[in-house]
Amino acid sequence: MNWYVVYTKPKWEKKVADKLSQLGIECYCPIVTQVRQWSDRKKKVEVPLFNSYVFVQLTDADRNSVFQVPGVVRYLFWLGKPAIxxxxxxxxxxxxxKAPNISDVSVSEIQVGDKIKLESGAFTNQSAIVQEVSNNYYILVLETLGCVLKIKYK
Known part of the structure; x- marks a missing residue:
């Protein structure tokens, strides 16, 4: 069975994952904990790692069963086919x-076009190409996942 990427309505990732699990569909919605600040307090909240994406594992014949769940919009496509x-x-x-957070990361002379391997964080061991370098962030292209990553640093 293949893993596919389901595109959901905004802010529906956890609800869709719960409903898919109730239907017996193997799914995965990666969650990270972030500290959010309001005017009167700070609070730790769990948010999806990928906005509007849930991964589902099912056979090609069963792919339409995900549309029974409210909040599912469509599959993510890559080169005209459902992304696997x-x-x-x-x-x-x-x-x-599951890895512990790394708070001290040093950066040395990264240039646009460099191919790097991420050594920590949510994308450990993923290869990326540096697309943009700024004073306080990098933009990386993760080709194997088909996404763009913006990493802020101080």
Whole structure:
């Protein structure tokens, strides 16, 4: 069975994952804890790692069953076909989310076009190409996942 990427309505990722699980569909919605600040307090909240994405594992014949769940919009497509995520990539995401947070990271002379391997965080061991370098952030292209990552630093 393949892992596919389901695109959801905004802010519906956890609800869709719960409903898919209730239907017996294997799904994964990576969650990270962030500190959010309001005018009167700070609070730790759990938010999806990928906005509007939930990974589902099912056979090609059962792909339409996800549309029974409210909040599912469509599948994510890559080159005209439903995007397939490798088992190893899902495992890498799971492992990296269990890893302890690294607070001290040093950066040395990264240039646009460099190919780098991420050594910590949610995308550990993923290869990326540096697309943009700024005074306080990098923009990286993760080709294997088909996404763009913006990393802020101080």
């Amino acid at each position: 995520v490798k088992d190893q990539e899902i495992e890498n995401i799971k492992k990296s989310l």
